[in-house]
Amino acid sequence: MTKPPRRPRSKPLLRDEPAPLQSRPIRKRNKAQPALSLDPMPRRVEPALAKLLQRPPSGDHWSWEIKWDGYRIAIHAEPGGIRILTRGGYDWTDRFPGIEAAARALGPASMIIDGEGVVLDEQGRSDFNALQKALGAVGRRSGNLTAGNAICMAFDLLYLDGHDLREEPYRTRRHLLEETLRGFEGAIRLSEEIDADPAVLLDHACTLGLEGIVGKNRYSRYRSGRSGDWVKLKCVQSGSFLIVGYEPSVQAWGGFRALLLGAYKGRDLVYVGSVGTGFKEREAIRLRTMMNKLPWRRKAPPVVYEGTRRAVWVQPTLIAEIDLRQWTPDMMLRHASYKGLRERQDNADVFRLETGEEP
Template sequence: MTKPPRPPRSKPLLRDENAPLQSRPIRRRNPEQPALPFDPFPERIEPALCDLRQKPPADGKDWGWEIKWDGYRIAVHSHQGRVKVMTRGGYDWAHRFPAIVEAMKALGPASMIIDGEAVMLDGEGRSDFNLLQSSLGAVGRRQGKEISPAIMYAFDLLYLDGHDLRRAEYSTRRHLLEDVLAGHEDGAIKISEEVEADPAALLEHACRLGLEGIVGKNRDSSYRSGKTGDWIKLKCVQSEPFFIVGYEPSNAAAFSSLLLAAYDGDDLRYVGSVGTGFRDATARDLRKSMDKLVWKKKAPPVPYSGKRSVIWLQPTLIAEIEFRAWTSDGKLRHSAYKGLRERQDNADVYRLEQ
């Protein structure tokens, strides 16, 4: 006897061949389940900053060390086909760093934020802030109109393809950054190399080569904006931004010296003068800018008891000054002019300790 055919194990795909196809209704997401693992692209990230230390930490095993670069701190954003070069002050300087923009585009279409330093190198491969400042035309009427062939030394990766990496350890972010930059060594974005060495010996070597110093970063730390102690710097010489509040005239040059001020609480205090480090062309351009800022009031902008003949100025221009130490009466010792800082770079004028 022939067995009857088995009924189909699955239901027919369509009960009515002529009925329109319909998908299953979309269920609402269970609020108890985690959201999609993609983070929004940040418009701006306040940078992590270095605490100045006199000596490295006792336990150096948890720290990565690299050269301290002397330039402009920038964060390069690549998102939806557009590249921005963001300064600490939140300004987009992409038009001023075209080589860095092109190098970022060459890394591919990924959305990312790279943290680093825009620098110019001298003939011996050392970063030179004066060269960078000159390339940007950051004096007088040229300000904001020049472009620079500067390169970028990258030292952190903050965002990559939908993932905010600031919560990850520095060692993880560093590994991902090296992967992103691999194969692009000839571009204008280069990795800031970690150096496996005793930090005290590394600092001594850096000073001998005429470098500014070294930077240490806690390998286990997340990325936190501001000064948190996760990043530290050890410097061969000190270098800080100060207001130019006056100049001493000279019959033989554009000026004899600049008078400087720092913040003392909410007020300004005179901290000495600087008379070296100027090139003739730089001094002439600086004098033209200062003559537009002459102080009109009778009392000077800072308390001053010296005997010099001074042309006082509105505290507007910010100079980067290198110095060796402080005198007992709170003045800079062995100071030298390095260049002007731009307000768009959010140069933080030095604050005296309370």
Template sequence: MTKHPRKPSKPLLRHDNAPIQSRPIRKRNPAQPQLPFDPMPDRIEPALAKLVTRPPAGDDWGWEVKWDGYRLHVHIEQGGVRILTRGGYDWTDRFPAIAEAARALGPTTMIIDGEAVILDEHGRSAFGLLQQSLGASGNKPGTFASPAILYAFDLLYLDGHDLRAVEYRSRRHLLEDVLDGQKGAIQISEEIDADPAILLEEARRHGLEGIVGKKGDSIYRSERSGDWVKLKCIQSEAFLIVGYELSSSAGGGFGSLLLAAYRGSELAYVGSVGTGFKERDVLQLRKLMDKLPWKRKQPPVPYNGSRKVAWIQPTLIADIEYRAWTNDNRLRHAAYKGLRDRPDNADVYCFPA
């Protein structure tokens, strides 16, 4: 069979000495779908865990240790790193080790949700040690720099994609990929594959605060929705300091702190705390209370006790550990753990409606 000669292909060059030119670029068809791109949120209100007394039914829950520290969102952006507290305050200068570890994760842009902690000699998160590293409450951010580490447990944004509408189990897998092998100031908060009732008992045996469970198919909701739950080994909550009992000692401290919680929009007296203080705590707290803008002659809460009390503006928030509530809504066996900074937007306890 006779082969016909092939037609000569078009030359790459228009002219012998002309430069190579590509095909002209056509305008994009407006009907063609574009790849989605989500701008990074400036701030996200955190999802909160609901306190429950027993684990929820079902197998679609991830369980991890409940850390006792400061809730943080770490924003890794093109312009740098921002570390925001739960209340939206920029505490990047207060956590230099976490900030440095976050910069090392770049240039990927992301928002990591986690808890800043300092561990004691037994590997347990200790809120008192964290407070000591940050200095006394009332100091300006940047005055103290903490060597705290971040236990990360969620990923809210990654390289142009807002992940809040993505199910938790997928967000968790992405976070594990991002932090694969990280053992420095940012680490993964490990999920533990165990029956939550057994896990809670183990947490209690090791002196941990409790455990947290997250529903696998849940999206990220900035509220206390029940998609995240917490079970506590030790009861602890935040209460407002409304006064202090005058001390007969010459040390210039106080005998105990008087505490209040919210009942609706009003404050209710819940008792006092006189243990858990170190000598330094007492002196620092007395100085802070004496610096408040004004003191009150009348209590800011209904009170019929006979103690000699100096009533103060309900501004300072104390973390209190306790065993139980009495029938008249007073704390039993209360112990002081530390102060919560107002910018941290700590939840002051509110009685159920």
């Protein structure tokens, strides 16, 4: 015997009834039921810094990538908009319009991306001088404060959609960053991990004219400061030094033969030598113009100075990025070359003799 057709439990959606369709009433959430916890987005995160080493650490728990030469930035994609913060905590969103647009294009997700703002040359290498030229590194004096061609080489993800990731191991954060940027085309790019012996990788990096390499402990959480979880190996030593004066010259570009430099030793600013190479004509003239506008200290230098050079002393305000091959036994720069100016806002980056690197 054939069974009669089963009567539907709910009425069909299309029906000839005058009454409007109504859904079931929404039940109030049971307060005893646990809710998914969301972490507030940090207003700012003090960046993790790489410790300078002379040789790679042992072990297979390190991941390696290229060291980029630019400005450390953190991209905060928030419901209220995009903020791009420098290492010192300054808001430079308006200086990186391309990176800001890329952060908006990533989608509605809230996130904090840790990376380096750079300008690449034709060979794909980060060019600090080109970045400085694009930014107008002397501040508002240059009238050019944006780097429209700058990109962010992203290497860490600290926050994503309501979840603070700083307690997660680096390999987890890295995986989430790769997924976030997968297939994305814009001014935020992934700083690629390179599976190679670090000694061989450093050798290749130096041959290609790169600044060096960075290693990160795959199992480490994100710790602000120089904890040793991140390390760096450089092809050429470099650092940021305060300009304390210059040696005048009527023959050299810009009217000076060399810049006189200072670094910190404890709380004191001390003289560490001079730099007289690496200047192009336009940059030398620009530097002299800037120094002419600084407050002068004609009689007493801002550092203890026992040399015999004819020097013009200036208020230590401008910060020069310097390449150097080595130090003399009495801690003076040897074979130094000028790279460009750092923003005066980044005074925290001035070289410290106690640690052998920037703080």
